[in-house]
Amino acid sequence: MTSPRAFLRCPHCDTAAVVRTSVLHSKLLRESLLQCRNALCGHTFSAYTEIVRTVSPSACPSGDICLPISSPAERAALSTGGAEKPMPPAKARR
Ligand SMILES: [Zn+2]
Numbered sequence: 001m002t003s004p005r006a007f008l009r010c011p012h013c014d015t016a017a018v019v020r021t022s023v024l025h026s027k028l029l030r031e032s033l034l035q036c037r038n039a040l041c042g043h044t045f046s047a048y049t050e051i052v053r054t055v056s057p058s059a060c061p062s063g064d065i066c067l068p069i070s071s072p073a074e075r076a077a078l079s080t081g082g083a084e085k086p087m088p089p090a091k092a093r094r
Contacts, residue, residue, distance in 0.1 A: 010036035012041055013038050015037050016037050020035050027064070028051040028065070028067075029048060029050050031047070033046050034047060053068050054067045054069050057069075
């Protein structure tokens with residue numbers, strides 16, 4: 001049995017971080033307080049988790065949720081592990 005991948009890694013030492021607490025700002029945005037598991041580092045930081053796109057539509061959609069559908073290129077990047085690498089800045093939409 002494999003362990004799940006870390007939600008986030010410490011930006012300083014690249015060790016897995018654990019979520020200590022979080023607050024829901026909206027249905028699409030959560031802010032979490034994380035702590036690095038490396039005792040020699042001890043970095044504590046906050047991060048936002050934002051739902052930004054739909055990959056596969058919901059079978060029971062909510063009328064107050066409006067998300068763009070991911071493009072084939074975005075789906076390909078996620079399925080090949082491209083999300084583990086830093087992504088270039090998003091292009092501005094007009
Ligand atoms: Zn660390």
